[in-house]
Amino acid sequence: MQGIVSYGSYVPKYRIKPEEIARVWGEDPDNIKNGIFILSKSVPAPDEDVATISVEAARRALLRGKIDPKDIGAIYIGSESHPYAVKPTATIVASAIGADFRMFAADYEFACKAGTAAMQNVLAMVDSGMIKYGMAIGADTSQGAPGDALEYSASAGGTAFIIGKENVIAEIKHTLSVTSDTPDFWRREGQPYPTHGERFTGEPAYFRHTLSAARGIMEKAGTEPKDYKYVILHQPNGKFPTRAAKTLGFTEEQYKTGLLTPYIGNTYSAAMMNGLSAVLDIASPGDKILAVSFGSGAGSDGFHIEVTDNYEKMDVKSAPTMAEILSNTEFLDYAVYAKFKKKIVMGEELE
Amino acid sequence: MSEVYVIGAGETKFGELWDRSLRELAVEAGLKAIEDAGIYSRDIGILYGSNSLGAGISYQNDVGSLIADFAGIAVEHTPAVRVEASTASGGAAVREAYLAIKSGEYDVAVVGGVEKLTEVYGSEILDLTSTLLDSEWEAFFGATPAALAAMTARRYLDDFHVSREIMAMISVNDHSNASLNPDAQYRNKLTVQGVLDSVSVAEPLTMMDCSPLSDGAAAVVLASEEFMKKMKIEGVRIVSSEISQDYLALHSRKSVYEFESAKIASRKALEKAGIKNDDISFVELHDSFSIYGLIELEDLGFAEKGNAKSLVENNEIRLDGSIPVNPSGGLKAKGNPYGATGVGQFVEAYLQFKNRADKRQIKDVRYGMLHSMAGSGSTSVVHILGGE
Amino acid sequence: MGELSRIWRESDHRYRLIGHVCRNCNTVYFPPRDICPTCHRDSVGKMEEIQLSGKGSIFSYTVVHDAPPAFRRQRPYIIALIKLDEGPTLTAQIVDTKPENVSSGKRVHAVFRKIREDGSGGILQYGYKFVIDEPPKA
Structure with missing residues (x-):
């Protein structure tokens, strides 16, 4: 394990x-x-x-x-x-x-x-x-x-x-990634601020990759949304992950614990990981967690995680x-x- | 062993001397001292140049040679060395000259102290003045000389229930005396309220608790008794000269408001002189920050720990008090050109003993104590002059 | 640039609060020193590295308004003498608080922060600063 x-x-x-x-x-x-x-x-x-x-x-x-x-x-x-x-x-x-x-x-x-x-x-x-x-x-x-x-x-x-x-x-039972060359957001060498494709960052970038990775991991694990206690998706704002979670068939009960962006903003590389950290704070053995990140450019990493009995220790x-x-x-x-x-x-x- | 005398003294004005260079200032003060002593450059056995930050500010090291060169005595091949002991450089250099004569090796030694602190502007000077601290473990983390003095002040005021106003009185006294000193940087009178209302530097210290950035030079000629008699000059005797050390960094010391270096050097100096604090007619102390003035009054033996306030409250530190403090105007008002500061104290003492201090002349001067201190107390040099 | 080795040499001490302990008298020192000021030459070869807890209390402090160039963006900032639980006192900034919350005696703990930058192209220098302990929640 x-x-x-x-x-x-x-x-x-x-x-x-x-x-x-x-x-x-x-x-x-x-x-x-x-x-x-x-x-x-x-x-x-x-x-x-x-x-x-x-x-x-x-x-x-x-x-x-x-x-x-x-x-x-x-x-x-x-x-x-x-x-x-x-x-x-x-x-x-x-x-x-x-x-x-x-x-x-x-x-x-x-x-x-x-x-x-x-x-x-x-x-x-x-x-x-x-x-x-x-x-x-x-x-x-x-x-x-x-x-x-x-x-x-x-x-x-x-x-x-x-x-x-x-x-x-928390056992990481499955992980996978999806990757495509999608220029939704970037920062060139030496530039202080990034450039983004505004609405182009939505459907072809965030949603396509995040949803694919989420579905892919569930297919791999043989699970469906109701099997998970928690779901954490990359959260560039409060809106995208909510919409994506609902599209996948998750409820607010499942995504609210790991949704931190409304309070701390988009912590980028830390966004999904901070959400997972918040979930682990209150988890119980046996809980299944679906966690999916998204990186512009673009790709998503999906994780199927199960909290173990060791958690109690x-x-x-x-x-x-x-x-x-x-x-x-x-x-x-x-x-x-x-x-x-x-x-x-x-x-x-x-x- | 010969007795050692101050036979001549001179200084430039202290202040923002924009049109004067490091070497010009040193030469001006040196010439004044030599003229005052009535000697010629060929009489000089050795020259001690006192300077602290010349390398950082003016990109100039070997200030001893610089002074010798531009004083025109390089042709005489008179030995010249620089003495550096942070803000105690002046006192330390005079002590070296004192020892050189005391040893019998030289008959005449000249000490020239010089500093140009206004050559670097804005906050950058703080990077340089902070090199007087432990650069790796104090200055690296954002401590400045004022910050250390402020942390000392906070504890002192709290622990001994001393009012903020009492601390301000040290600066007020300096300005009052400096108003009578034509060489002083600030000759304006200052009020306690003026100190409190001044801009904050490091709480609780305001700008008026801190000595200014000064340019200036001071020089003294020291001679053996034999030389003095031969030349038929009347000098002022250096009765004792002591130096003592403490930890460089404030955080390593036993106490933040006890300058053990000052305590030990002054006690030894008094012992050697065979006198008590009561015999001292005036003290020039190193009040680079007002709080240090209070603490030094105690550590130099004029008050019990925590009780300098009573001297201040009762006006005993004024020119007409029982222990006049800084008749020159002190570091706050006469100015604090590091390498020249301690030498300048000798200039003031010399004038006092020679009854040449004009409106700030103290009556019936018997002994004077001079205290030159490095940074937040790492080195103290104490001299006692007078007697006979 | 000439500062590289000088900065690099101290990083263990500044990053992790590695002090020294004299095994002759068991006094703990920070900043580290190679000779014990109590035992003098009896301490030679007996000074060992020791990991400090980073816990202590404020002995005194000041709010610095007149700041060196490297600290100007943080102005005004708080500098304190911190008495560590192991004994030694050190000089460090107190961060993430307002001056009115600082007072002598308050408990603090060390955090890892950027201390200074060598211009926009030079090295970044890290080390310890201190944060006031949160009072236990009722």
């Missing part, structure tokens, strides 16, 4: 509301709130980036699983906002958690599904016996150009999963739960948000 042995999440404390962003750009706040169903989004402090978020998530996963960092044989980090274009985030995390010198490490990029791609890779390495435990992290401090629709959703957060064969709390509260993380917030106005997100230029020689 292989799967999730432990997990940990981190979301920056700061939030901004769509009303505040809409105020600056003269948009109708109700339109935005209802249109994309986002009530607030997380904002990283000026001293937070994917490395710091990943380290905090990784430390929480180690703490919760009572795992010796020297037993982590691989660290793969998926993000589209790695602090360096060249120089891995994974090395910073490895050093910060005190991992062994002999280990596998790399950064991944596949828009919003790089973190789940890391999960698949680590799972395969565990399965093959290359490593005892592997850590897959999805983290982002995603960018949205000022005034762009993305500014209402692009947020920050991260989740780390430790995957192994021993003491598995874990002290979930030994690390902050998603509910605890989300209860500690401070709201910013747009000016401070702009300062934090470096939308205020401070002169070349500084920082």
Whole structure:
């Protein structure tokens, strides 16, 4: 049996509301709130980036699983906002958690599904016996150009999963991916903000891939929606995953626990993984979970997960739960948000 | 062993001296001191240049050679070295000169202290002044000299129930004295309310609790008794010279509001001089931040720990009080050009002993204590002058 | 650029709060030091690395308004002397709180944050900062 042995999440404390962003750009706040169903989004402090978020998530996963960092044989980090274009985030995390010198490490990029791609890779390495435990992290401090629709959703957060064969709390029974060359969203090298295809990001991109992967995994597992206690879909806003879940035949009861975007915005590579983390906080042995990520460009990773009896042995509260993380917030106005997100230029020689 | 005397002193004005370079300032002060002593460059046995941040600010190291060169004594091949001990460089350099004469090796030593802090603008100067801290474990994490002083101040004010106003009085006193000193950077009078209302630097310290960024130079000529008598000059005796150390970083010290370096150096200096604090007619102390003035009054032996406030409250630190503090205007108002600061204290003491301090002249000066300190207390140099 | 080795050398200590303990007198030190100021040469060869918990309390603090270039975007920021439970005191920022919530004696724990950036093209320097412990929820 292989799967999730432990997990940990981190979301920056700061939030901004769509009303505040809409105020600056003269948009109708109700339109935005209802249109994309986002009530607030997380904002990283000026001293937070994917490395710091990943380290905090990784430390929480180690703490919760009572795992010796020297037993982590691989660290793969998926993000589209790695602090360096060249120089891995994974090395910073490895050093910060005190991992062994002999280990596998790399950064991944596949828009919003790089973190789940890391999960698949680590799972395969565990399965093959290359490593005892592997850590897959999805983290982002995603960018949205000022005034762009993305500014209402692009947020920050991260989740780390430790995957192994021993003491598995949630078995990953099946996984698959779908992939196609679909230019729905991209960021060219050296560009500060991404470009997106507006409505083109919907049907041919998000829905096609997410629904296909979800259906594919259910076909593989021989399941149907009613077999699952929880479903977590990639959540670029509050609306897409709700519609996709309903299309697939899931109910609100099944998708609401893992739907965090309305409260923290789109955490990109971490979005589905944060949702899964929130589900694991309150799961019970035997629960079946369907989790599907989506990455622009485009592709989806699907997972069929079953909570094991080992889950009862874990002290979930030994690390902050998603509910605890989300209860500690401070709201910013747009000016401070702009300062934090470096939308205020401070002169070349500084920082 | 010879007694050591200050036989001449001179300084530039302290302040924002935009049109004067590092070397020009040093030469100006040096010439004034030599002229004052009535000696010639050929009489100089050794030169000590005191400077702290020349390399970082003016891209200039080897300030000893620079001064010797532009003072025109390179042709004499007079030895010249730089002494660096952070903001205590001045006191430390004078002490080196004192030891050089005391040892019998030299008859005359000149100390020239110089600093140009206004050459770097804006917040960048903080990167340089923060090199006086432990750069890896204090400055790296965003601590500045003012931040350390502020953390000391917060604990001191809380633990000893000292009012914010009392701390401000140190700056007020400095400005009051500096108003009488033509070399001082700030000659305006300051009120307690003015200190409190000033812009916040590191809470609870405002800009008026902090010494300014200053340019300036100061120089003194030290000589042996034999030389002095030969030249028929009347100098001011250096009765004792002591230096002591503590941990570089504030967080490693036993106490955040006890400068053990100052305590030990002053106690030894008083012992060697064979006198008590009561015998001191004035003290020039290193109040780079107002809080340090309060703490130093205690650690230099003028008050019990936590009780400097009574000296301040009772106006004892004023020129007409029982222990006049910083007749020169101190670091806050006369100015704080690091390498020159401690040497400038000797200039003030020399003027006081020579009855040349004009309106700020203290009556019947017997002994003066000078305290030069590095950063947040890592080094203290204490000198006692006078007697006889 | 000349700072690379200087920064890199300390990363274990700054990333993970690795201190030193003198096995002669069992005093714990942070920042690390190679000689125990109590035992002097008796400590030679007896200084060992020790993992600190990152838990402690605020001894004193200040709110810095006049900030060096690397810290200007965070202005005003809080710098504190933190007394670690293992004994040593260190200097670090307190983040994710407002100055009015800070007071001496409050419990804090270490977090991993970016300390400074070497311009827009240079290296990123990480290390410890501290966050005030959440009071236990009723």
